[in-house]
Amino acid sequence: MFDNFPLWPARASSTAGNVDALFIFLLIVSGMMTLLIFTAVVYFAARYRHRKGVLAEQIEGSTPLEITWSIIPLGVFLVIFVWGAVVYFHSRTPPRDSTEVYVVAKQWMWKLEHAEGQREINELHVPVGRDVKLIMTSQDVIHSFFVPAFRVKQDVLPGRYTVLWFRATKPGTYHLFCAEYCGTQHSGMIGDVVVQEPAQYEAWMSGGSTGPLSASGEKIFAELGCATCHRSDSQGRGPNLLGAFGKLVQLEDGRIVTFDENYVRESILDPGAKIVKGFKPVMPTFQGLVSEEQLNALVAYVKSLSQPGLGGVKTAALPDSMPAKGSQVQ
Amino acid sequence: MATVTVPEVERENYLNKHYGIGSWLLTTDHKRIALLYLISITFFFFIGGFFALLIRLELLTPAGDLVLADTYNKLFTMHGQVMVFFFLIPSIPAVLGNFLVPMMIGAKDLAFPRINLLSWYLYIIAGGMMMYCMLTGGVDTGWTFYTPFSTVFSNTKVIEAGLAIFVSGFSSILTGLNFVVTIHRMRAPGMTWSRLPLFIWAHYATSIIQILGTPVIAITLVLVVAERALHLGVFDPKLGGDPLLFQHLFWFYSHPAVYIMILPSMGVVTEIIACFSRKRIFGYMFVALSSIAIAVFGFLVWAHHMFVAGISVYAALIFSLLSYAVAVPSAVKVFNWTATLYKGSIHYDAPMLYAFGFLGLFTMGGLTGLFLAALGIDVHVTDTYFVIAHFHYIMVGGALMGYLGGLHFWWPKISGKLYPEGWARLAALIVFVGFNLTFFPQFILGYVGMPRRYYQYPPEFQVLNVLSTAGATVLGIGYLLPMIYFLWSMRYGKPAPDNPWKAAGLEWQTQSPPTTFNFEKEPVVTWEAYNYDEIDAGHKQEVHVAG
Numbered sequence: 001m002f003d004n005f006p007l008w009p010a011r012a013s014s015t016a017g018n019v020d021a022l023f024i025f026l027l028i029v030s031g032m033m034t035l036l037i038f039t040a041v042v043y044f045a046a047r048y049r050h051r052k053g054v055l056a057e058q059i060e061g062s063t064p065l066e067i068t069w070s071i072i073p074l075g076v077f078l079v080i081f082v083w084g085a086v087v088y089f090h091s092r093t094p095p096r097d098s099t100e101v102y103v104v105a106k107q108w109m110w111k112l113e114h115a116e117g118q119r120e121i122n123e124l125h126v127p128v129g130r131d132v133k134l135i136m137t138s139q140d141v142i143h144s145f146f147v148p149a150f151r152v153k154q155d156v157l158p159g160r161y162t163v164l165w166f167r168a169t170k171p172g173t174y175h176l177f178c179a180e181y182c183g184t185q186h187s188g189m190i191g192d193v194v195v196q197e198p199a200q201y202e203a204w205m206s207g208g209s210t211g212p213l214s215a216s217g218e219k220i221f222a223e224l225g226c227a228t229c230h231r232s233d234s235q236g237r238g239p240n241l242l243g244a245f246g247k248l249v250q251l252e253d254g255r256i257v258t259f260d261e262n263y264v265r266e267s268i269l270d271p272g273a274k275i276v277k278g279f280k281p282v283m284p285t286f287q288g289l290v291s292e293e294q295l296n297a298l299v300a301y302v303k304s305l306s307q308p309g310l311g312g313v314k315t316a317a318l319p320d321s322m323p324a325k326g327s328q329v330q
Numbered sequence: 331m332a333t334v335t336v337p338e339v340e341r342e343n344y345l346n347k348h349y350g351i352g353s354w355l356l357t358t359d360h361k362r363i364a365l366l367y368l369i370s371i372t373f374f375f376f377i378g379g380f381f382a383l384l385i386r387l388e389l390l391t392p393a394g395d396l397v398l399a400d401t402y403n404k405l406f407t408m409h410g411q412v413m414v415f416f417f418l419i420p421s422i423p424a425v426l427g428n429f430l431v432p433m434m435i436g437a438k439d440l441a442f443p444r445i446n447l448l449s450w451y452l453y454i455i456a457g458g459m460m461m462y463c464m465l466t467g468g469v470d471t472g473w474t475f476y477t478p479f480s481t482v483f484s485n486t487k488v489i490e491a492g493l494a495i496f497v498s499g500f501s502s503i504l505t506g507l508n509f510v511v512t513i514h515r516m517r518a519p520g521m522t523w524s525r526l527p528l529f530i531w532a533h534y535a536t537s538i539i540q541i542l543g544t545p546v547i548a549i550t551l552v553l554v555v556a557e558r559a560l561h562l563g564v565f566d567p568k569l570g571g572d573p574l575l576f577q578h579l580f581w582f583y584s585h586p587a588v589y590i591m592i593l594p595s596m597g598v599v600t601e602i603i604a605c606f607s608r609k610r611i612f613g614y615m616f617v618a619l620s621s622i623a624i625a626v627f628g629f630l631v632w633a634h635h636m637f638v639a640g641i642s643v644y645a646a647l648i649f650s651l652l653s654y655a656v657a658v659p660s661a662v663k664v665f666n667w668t669a670t671l672y673k674g675s676i677h678y679d680a681p682m683l684y685a686f687g688f689l690g691l692f693t694m695g696g697l698t699g700l701f702l703a704a705l706g707i708d709v710h711v712t713d714t715y716f717v718i719a720h721f722h723y724i725m726v727g728g729a730l731m732g733y734l735g736g737l738h739f740w741w742p743k744i745s746g747k748l749y750p751e752g753w754a755r756l757a758a759l760i761v762f763v764g765f766n767l768t769f770f771p772q773f774i775l776g777y778v779g780m781p782r783r784y785y786q787y788p789p790e791f792q793v794l795n796v797l798s799t800a801g802a803t804v805l806g807i808g809y810l811l812p813m814i815y816f817l818w819s820m821r822y823g824k825p826a827p828d829n830p831w832k833a834a835g836l837e838w839q840t841q842s843p844p845t846t847f848n849f850e851k852e853p854v855v856t857w858e859a860y861n862y863d864e865i866d867a868g869h870k871q872e873v874h875v876a877g
Contacts, residue, residue: 005790005793005794006778006790007774007778008777008778009777009778009779018706019706019707019709019710022704022706022707023701023707023777026700026701026704026707029700030697030698030700030701033693033697034693034694034697037664037665037668037689037693038690038693040668040671041668041671041686041689041690044668044671044672044674044676045671045676045678045686048607048671048672048673048674048675048676049675049676049677049678050608050675050676050677051675054675055608055675055863055866055867056607056608056609056673056674056675056862056863056866057609057673057674058609058610058862058863059609059610059612059669059672059673060610060612060614061612061613061614061615061616061666062612062613065613065665065669066613066616066662066666069661069662069665070658070661070662073657073658073661074654074658077654077657077658077700078654080654080700080703080704081650081651081654081703081704083704083706084650084703084704084705084706084707084708085647085650085705085706086706087704087705087706087707088637088643088646088647088650088705088706088708088709089643090706091706091709092643107483140478140483141476141478141479141482141483142476142478142479142573144638144713146713146779146781148710148778148779149779151709151710152709152710153638153709153710153712153713154638154640155638155639155640157567157573157574157640158478158567158568158573159567159568159573160567160640162640175779175788177779177781178781179712179713179714179781179782180476180713181403181472181474181476181479181782181783182479183403183470183479183483183484184399184400184403184470185399186403186783186784186785187394187399187781187783187784187785187786187787188399188786190788
């Protein structure tokens with residue numbers, strides 16, 4: 001009967017153990033505090049129950065006691081705080097070289113696209129033991145990507161990317177839930193994360209791909225004429241995108257920002273927002289002209305320009321004058 | 331321990347001085363306005379409770395089979411909106427606070443009696459708007475109104491609900507304003523700050539939040555309405571807005587709002603524990619100042635609702651730390667209440683049972699807050715039933731237990747009648763058991779991973795949901811009982827003596843029910859709050875009279 005009555009969620013990611021350890025620590029600490037208070041209340045209530053002729057003894061208070069029971073809990077809280085922060089930082093910092101999957105959420109489904117090109121709906125295949133980074137956005141309202149067995153959750157917002165990463169540790173099929181209320185079929189916006197042994201995963205990966213995401217991005221890049229300005233010889237009207245991803249860029253207004261997924265995205269949709277130093281705001285917006293999926297492909301492509309050998313597109317193969325490399329749009 | 335003295339012929343009091351509907355609807359007597367609020371919020375409590383009942387029934391089975399998905403979404407939305415804005419926030423301040431703040435400080439009324447009546451009318455107008463919203467189709471955004479769902483995608487009565495809550499906010503602001511001015515300006519001679527009952531300190535702290543916080547939610551809702559109706563781009567990214575801005579603004583009010591609910595309840599429980607332990611409160615000044623500390627720190631923790639929303643890790647770090655800071659004054663209160671019992675002379679009357687219940691449930695609610703404030707754990711349990719369980723332990727376990735305890739404690743003063751003690755003790759027990767049975771399984775449900783606001787759910791969550799629904803049935807009975815016997819007591823209850831509990835506090839030094847202006851002459855206070863030693867030693871407390 002306990003199949004139908006789980007008291008603890010499956011533990012299937014590298015983060016899950018960290019979260020569980022802190023959770024158990026908190027269960028013990030709060031259990032002890034509860035016991036302490038309940039015992040005191042019950043004991044006092046029984047021991048000092050009203051008896052005829054016995055008057056209560058008036059006690060004003062005690063500053064040393066007040067200080068004691070302020071400082072000790074504060075100390076315990078600080079331990080919990082630091083531990084919680086360490087777990088959080090770990091779960092919020094995707095390792096370099098993570099396998100990337102682009103996620104587009106919409107009412108009420110999850111659309112996932114692997115960097116290698118495989119597309120899935122409401123199902124995500126990942127291999128055991130590999131760091132996987134999800135780059136997520138929403139087409140409509142706020143959703144939240146939640147895999148209880150991994151102890152990870154991240155809201156998925158319209159108009160920007162949010163990131164979530166995990167390393168699965170145990171093969172199996174786990175619930176994927178939408179955890180942010182998103183309308184009528186919110187509770188139907190669920191799916192599975194399928195964790196496979198590497199061999200099985202490779203077999204799965206070898207079927208059904210239309211080519212790497214960055215290759216689709218390259219095609220879109222060419223079709224939209226981006227390469228006209230974003231030239232790889234740095235002679236274009238737009239910044240050279242080659243090798244730009246992941247670096248810091250200096251803007252016209254003096255700010256320095258990281259050239260990351262959100263920067264690429266913003267620069268395509270709102271080119272005037274963050275102009276690279278030395279360039280003019282001449283780029284038109286592509287708002288409404290590219291879908292979320294095309295945006296993802298473009299991001300994957302721009303990223304591939306900084307990762308020779310990764311992501312499937314060899315920058316060397318690009319004719320110098322065209323595919324750009326450039327940079328962001330400005 | 332209620333002692334009954336046979337009353338003489340009924341004396342003139344605030345209830346029998348005037349008759350007729352007009353004497354109620356145009357009253358400026360804080361006690362009558364408190365009763366108007368009592369009736370109105372009880373009405374909304376049962377509406378919100380009815381929605382809760384339907385939610386629990388739907389969740390009895392994994393499949394969506396009782397109502398439609400859209401209906402379910404409206405049910406939990408309106409359950410939240412009604413319970414938060416039309417029951418919990420007004421509950422203790424507007425009923426018990428309205429009745430008791432002037433009496434406890436020895437005043438004839440609040441500083442602005444007509445504004446007090448105005449605030450009730452605003453509440454009624456807002457309540458009418460909310461009823462209109464519910465009867466014409468309802469709203470499905472969740473009580474949190476998250477954008478851009480609420481401003482662009484929902485096709486329900488968002489504007490109507492937003493405006494109803496907007497108006498109800500002014501009722502809350504005016505009540506808070508009235509209390510602050512009253513407590514500053516209208517204390518009887520000798521009623522110094524350090525002699526104030528802790529109920530008054532709690533209401534003072536609450537009022538600060540009401541005055542400073544409520545305008546922010548009002549502005550936020552106006553922006554939601556503006557974006558929805560006029561496509562003003564504030565929160566919708568397609569219009570250049572930022573959905574996280576909404577969450578910051580919303581929680582800037584809605585987190586402190588939790589303290590609007592719980593602080594007055596702490597005040598009530600403090601009075602009850604002192605009386606039924608026959609003791610002064612251990613560490614009076616620490617309990618008093620911890621209320622102020624909670625009110626102040628409470629404004630600095632809002633983004634702990636947003637740890638997975640897309641804020642920076644550094645922001646998350648600061649808000650986690652501040653959340654632990656606000657836990658300290660709450661813990662201090664619990665320790666002081668417990669220490670007050672030490673060497674007391676403890677009575678187990680119904681109000682005290684509610685206070686014990688409060689202690690248990692608030693402690694568990696508070697301790698599970700430590701889990702949620704821990705960043706690494708919050709990622710997993712936020713937006714799951716763990717959060718639902720946590721805040722119900724605080725807002726229902728804590729706030730509602732205090733409210734019920736307070737109603738029982740002051741019922742003899744309010745109505746002039748005694749309620750049936752045996753039934754009241756039974757009801758307190760039923761509420762406590764039913765509450766735990768309803769909400770404890772939800773902690774487990776949340777950690778196992780069931781998200782909140784789910785109309786249907788995977789079958790492995792069913793057992794815990796069935797337990798929860800069973801508990802809700804028990805809880806429902808526990809809530810119905812007091813309503814029945816309070817009503818019964820108004821007609822059949824024994825007449826209450828002026829001070830059935832031999833309690834300290836000026837409100838007990840006048841007749842039950844009080845006269846319209848509370849005291850025959852302005853009292854002069856020469857003693858500290860909770861002078862139970864003097865009362866029990868048989869020194870009859872002399873109410874000196876000014877002039």
